Amino acid sequence: MKNAIAIAKKELNIYFATPIAYVMFTxxxxxxxxxxxxxxGSYEQASLMYMRFNSPEMMNRLNFQDAIFRNLFGNLGVILIFIIxxxxxxLVAEEKRQKTMxxxxxxxxxxxxxVWGKYLAAILILVxxxxxxxxxxxxxxLVAKDQTGVEWRSIFLGYAGLFLLGAAYMALGLFISALTESQVVAALITFVVLLMTWIIGWTAQETEGSMREVVTYLSSVSHLDSFSRGTLDLKDLVYFLSICALGLFATHRAIEAHRWS
Amino acid sequence: MIEVEHLVKSYRELKAVDDVSFQVQSGEILGFLGPNGAGKTTTMRILTGVLPPTSGKAKVCGFDVFENPIEVKKRIGYLPENPPVYTDMTARAYLRFVASIKGVPRKARESEIERVATKTSCTQFLHRVIGNLSKGQRQRVGLAQALLGDPEVLILDEPTVGLDPAQIIEVRELIKSLAGKHTIVLSTHILPEVTAICQKALIIAQGRVVAYDTLEGLQRAHAGAVTADGSPGPMPSLEEIFLKLTSL
Structure with a gap:
């Protein structure tokens, strides 16, 4: 554990010594x-419209969680595909290239x-x-002082979902980085794989029956929705955690295999 | 200290190391010689637990490299051919990292870094980013890294490559001063280096040991024929012996 922390510290040192972390944050x-x-903006428009039509029923239904954050978390999840x-x-590719492995x-x-050290650093960057x-x-x-404001419980569940999604992506990225010596190749393949986990969800509308269920289950961003609605679904939790476990296990194997080659 | 028995490492048909056996006593410096691609680096990588051998045994400080790698690694300082440095870190941050993964206690870390940096004369550029250092400076940071934690065994793969003449002499003096306390295996193809610092030499060619003796023993074995008046023939230089043995 002490060694893993030492590795994580070193990784963070390099993250912040190079511009990459700052660029991705920005x-x-x-x-x-x-x-x-x-x-x-669209929330504002909607509330103005409801006010004009004087429909308090609709006004009551309008809340920040559904109108803003649920969509926002979905969008942030997709942006993660591009930055992770x-x-x-x-993480591993550069160690292989520079022979520091x-x-x-x-x-x-x-x-x-x-593996743990590197993953820990990646998770901290994600946080x-x-x-x-x-x-x-x-x-x-701050702005909605007079109203009920945001539901913090739902917000934090949404963040928990984003965190799990990012952690799963990080695990996949770490594994792919362990397969090559080239950072560019690692980034490109990781991007394609992450993109596939998103795009596969689009086909759900065109398929039916059990195929549809399979496709929906595989799609990573769709598992975020229960979290961003402010609920916790065990199925989605299992999905993310099993991808993390799979990624870390595969990375461990890849590093061992690299040594034997 | 180091015992190697019938070590074989093959990559498919190619035998990189073929039945290599040798022993290094505690406190000795062994010069490891051979032309490029003879299997020096491969042997060293097996000794340090980077590569598993195909067959044969290697023991360091009584621990089998393959069965007990962690115990072996605790007792070894290794400088590979290319110094394994992170070019984005400063030399000090790098040495701090290596000290922590080598298990140097937190309190002793800074003084340990000062110690090895002084020995390898790295102190002036400890604050600089390694990527901006010259080849020789990086080599010295690499050497400092190997000395961290004061390991019993040092395995140095061409430690003087990339250094200027003054630094080469410095590093040789350093290695000489380490003998006695440390057991050192040093690979090189600079032959005067071996004559200058090593007690024993192991010459390998195409993965096989072609000579393994003390320097004097080697010279005696390859001395010219006894001349007509009964005096011994001229002593060959290590260079002559090396060329004779490796030009198979």
Whole structure:
């Protein structure tokens, strides 16, 4: 465990010594803010419209969670597909290219500790990325003082969902990074794989029966929806956790295999 | 200290290391010689637990490299051919990281870094990012990394590559001063280096051991024929022996 923390510290040191983490943070916040502002705009329009038609029933139904955050979390989940490949590409590939893997192999640490350390660093970067967007609910809360404000419980469940989605993506990215010596190849393949897990959900509308269920289950972003609605579905939790476990296990294997080759 | 018995490493048909056996006593410096691609690096990588051998045994400090790799790695300092440095980190952050994964206690870390940096004369550039250092400076950071934690066994793969003449002498003096306390295996193809610092030499070619003896023993074995008046023939230089043995 101590060794894993040492590895994680080193990874974080490199993340922040190079521009990559800052660039991805900026990208995430800029694109995220764009979606947030648009959703806020449409919320405003809707509330104005309901007021004009004087329909208190509709006004009651309008709430921040459904009108803004549920969609926002879905959007943020999709943006993660675009930034996570760049956050995981370096993790193992660069160690192989620079031959620093040899250093790790000749010091008394196990491949398991290498994997955990690297994953821990990736998770902390993910937490930083998501924490930056906490500004949105805080802003809404500040502006909506006189109303009931945001439902923090649902917001945090939404973040938990985003975190799990990101953690699953990170695990896949880490594994793909362990397969190659080239950061570019790692980023590209990770991006394609993550994109596939999103796109596959689109076909759900065109398929029927059990096929539809399978496709929906495979689609990563669809599992986010229960969280962003403010509910906790065990099925979705299992989905994310099993992808994390699979990714980490495969990374462990890949690192062991690299040593034997 | 180091015992290697019938070590074989094959990659499909290619035998990179073919039945290599040798022993290094505690405190000795073994010069590991051979032309490029002879299997020096492969042998060293097996000794340090990076690569598993195809067959044969290697023991370091009484621990089998294959069965007890963690115990072996605790006692080894290894400098690979290319210093394994993270180019995005400063030299100090890098050494701090290596010290922590080598299990140097937190309190002793800074003083340990100072110690190895002084020995390898890295102190002036500890604060700099490794990517901006010269080849020789990186090599010295790599050497400092191998010395961290004061391991009993040092395995150095061409430690003087990329250094300028003054630094080469410095590093040789350093290695000499480490002998006695540490057991050292040093690979090189700079022959005067072996004459300058090693007690024993192991010459391998195409994966096989072609000579393994003390330097004097090697010279005696390859001395010219006894001349007519009964005096021994001229002593060959290590270079002559090396060329004779490896030009198979």
């Amino acid at each position: 990208l995430f916040v800029v694109i995220g803010s764009y979606f947030f502002l648009r959703l806020l 490949p760049f956050l995981t590409m370096r 040899e250093l790790l192999y000749t010091t008394p640490i196990t491949p398991g500790e290498i 930083c990325t998501l924490a930056l967007t906490l500004l949105y609910p805080v802003l809404v809360q």
